[in-house]
Amino acid sequence: MAVAPEPGAPPRRDSADYVSFGVRIAASWAWRVAVVVGTTGLLVWMLGHLSLLVVPLMIAALLSGLLSPIVSRLRRLRVPVGIAVGITLLGFLGLVTALVTIVSRTMARGFEPLWQQAVAGLETVEEWIFTGPLQFSNDDMADLTNETLEQLRNNSSEILSEALSWGSTLGHIVAGILLALFALIFFLLEGQRIWAFIVRLLPADARRPVDGAGRRGWKSLVNYVRVQLFVAFVDAVGIGLGAVILGVPLAVPLGVLVFLGSFIPILGALVTGTVAVLLALVANGWVNALIMLIVVLAVQQAESHILQPLVMGKAVSLHPLAVVLAVTGGTLLAGIAGALFAVPLLAIANAVIKYLADRGWERDPVLPPAATGPPVDPAPAAGAPPASDAAYASSSSVDDWPAPADLDGEEPSVAQETSSRSPSERHGA
Numbered sequence: 552m553a554v555a556p557e558p559g560a561p562p563r564r565d566s567a568d569y570v571s572f573g574v575r576i577a578a579s580w581a582w583r584v585a586v587v588v589g590t591t592g593l594l595v596w597m598l599g600h601l602s603l604l605v606v607p608l609m610i611a612a613l614l615s616g617l618l619s620p621i622v623s624r625l626r627r628l629r630v631p632v633g634i635a636v637g638i639t640l641l642g643f644l645g646l647v648t649a650l651v652t653i654v655s656r657t658m659a660r661g662f663e664p665l666w667q668q669a670v671a672g673l674e675t676v677e678e679w680i681f682t683g684p685l686q687f688s689n690d691d692m693a694d695l696t697n698e699t700l701e702q703l704r705n706n707s708s709e710i711l712s713e714a715l716s717w718g719s720t721l722g723h724i725v726a727g728i729l730l731a732l733f734a735l736i737f738f739l740l741e742g743q744r745i746w747a748f749i750v751r752l753l754p755a756d757a758r759r760p761v762d763g764a765g766r767r768g769w770k771s772l773v774n775y776v777r778v779q780l781f782v783a784f785v786d787a788v789g790i791g792l793g794a795v796i797l798g799v800p801l802a803v804p805l806g807v808l809v810f811l812g813s814f815i816p817i818l819g820a821l822v823t824g825t826v827a828v829l830l831a832l833v834a835n836g837w838v839n840a841l842i843m844l845i846v847v848l849a850v851q852q853a854e855s856h857i858l859q860p861l862v863m864g865k866a867v868s869l870h871p872l873a874v875v876l877a878v879t880g881g882t883l884l885a886g887i888a889g890a891l892f893a894v895p896l897l898a899i900a901n902a903v904i905k906y907l908a909d910r911g912w913e914r915d916p917v918l919p920p921a922a923t924g925p926p927v928d929p930a931p932a933a934g935a936p937p938a939s940d941a942a943y944a945s946s947s948s949v950d951d952w953p954a955p956a957d958l959d960g961e962e963p964s965v966a967q968e969t970s971s972r973s974p975s976e977r978h979g980a
Contacts (some may be wrong), residue, residue, distance in 0.1 A: 572927045595884065606888050607727040611734035613895065615742065616769070616776040618643060622739055636739045650811060654804040664800075720768075759912040768899035774866040775895045782859050783813035786850060790827055793846035797839055799831045815887070820851050867898035 570578075598605050618639050625635035735743075750762050799805070805827055812819030824847040832840035846974025855878075860871030869877075874894055881893025906912075 554953070599885065602885075603723055603727065604730075604886065608732035608734050609892055610727075611738055612772065613776055614643075614731070614735050615738040616773045617780070618735075619739060619742070620773070628781075632740060636736065639739065640736065647811075650807050654807050654811075657804040658801055759915070760907060760910075762917050763912040764903040764906045767902040767911070771867045771898040771902040772895050775863065775898050777917045778863050778866040779814065781862065782854055783810050785858060786810065786813045786854055789850035789853075790823070790847055793843065793850070794827060794831070797843055797846070798835060799843060800834050801826070801830060805830065819882060824848075824851065856952070863894060867894070867901070869898060869901060873897065 619676050621639045621642075622632070622635045625638060626632060630638070740953075746765060750765075753761055785811035787806040790809045791802050794802035794805050805823075808826060809823045812823040824844075827847050828840050828844045831843035856875065860874040863869070864871045864874050874897075877893040877897045878890050881891075883887030883889070
């Protein structure tokens with residue numbers, strides 16, 4: 552039985568009453584931030600364990616952002632979507648194959664004189680080792696060779712294990728390439744229907760916001776891919792022009808190699824820069840190689856810290872500092888894959904959050920005036936979708952995600968195309 556407080560006694564105070572308002576606000580923020588950080592960390596951990604699946608799909612999304620405008624142009628010329636996708640993919644693969652063929656054949660033709668120069672350089676190094684300040688003798692060289700062979704024999708199991716690991720990695724890479732190509736085909740061919748299907752899984756009130764946010768995010772991804780093409784071209788021209796000025800052989804295939812390598816973060820710049828410096832060293836000596844190294848570093852640093860942050864930041868509405876921090880953080884978290892996907896993911900997140908925070912769907916001409924009020928769903932006919940679904944399907948602007956039509960809306964959206972089919976077909980799309 553509760554005891555009533557004595558008349559005139561001060562009311563009892565809960566322990567929370569002794570916590571200041573500022574501390575309570577800070578605590579409220581703290582647990583919410585902890586939930587967000589924990590959820591994000593869990594998501595990153597899960598994606599890391601599914602990298603063999605996630606990375607190829609994300610690469611396919613990047614490539615679809617590059618190729619979907621081409622498919623759109625072909626669709627506007629009344630080319631069927633299947634043929635348009637086939638032409639685009641064959642053209643893309645043919646272009647990449649042609650560039651690789653040009654590089655390999657040109658280097659093969661110039662390999663013989665370079666090999667002769669390399670042999671002459673090695674002979675000079677050998678002579679310097681024996682007659683220079685090191686004063687190596689034949690016995691010293693034999694001892695060094697025997698010691699090296701002994702180390703190899705002692706660590707043969709580790710070397711074999713590493714070789715098997717590299718073989719497994721190569722198999723994963725081949726499987727990832729095939730998966731990315733397979734996903735790319737369906738992203739270009741069925742992207743609109745995939746996105747429309749995902750949107751229709753959501754509650755009716757959430758469809759317009761998610762649809763609009765997705766389209767804004769996709770537009771940012773397309774802009775990112777276009778700017779990355781420009782950055783790769785600038786890299787290739789800068790290093791190739793430096794090679795021409797310094798008289799480095801095979802300057803043109805070197806530029807093509809730099810262009811292709813620019814799409815592989817970190818590793819691409821390292822490999823192509825090393826090739827450029829080695830070509831200069833073999834052909835023109837160490838002074839020329841040192842100058843070539845300075846040129847490579849200057850171009851790469853200008854691209855990383857000036858060109859990419861400014862141009863990329865403007866194209867995807869990100870501050871240059873955010874671009875630099877995203878690439879650095881992505882590299883630390885996930886290596887090459889993190890560096891590749893950090894900026895596009897940040898750009899998509901920025902566009903989506905801005906759109907949702909500004910309630911942009913309220914200004915989008917998505918639904919007709921008669922459908923903007925609260926939805927009232929009458930009883931649908933047998934097998935037909937609810938009225939709100941039908942209204943959304945007939946008037947929503949689900950553009951290419953990833954899809955043949957670009958974001959200008961010149962081509963009917965998937966939702967608009969599905970409105971011409973039967974209700975049961977629309978419901979099963």
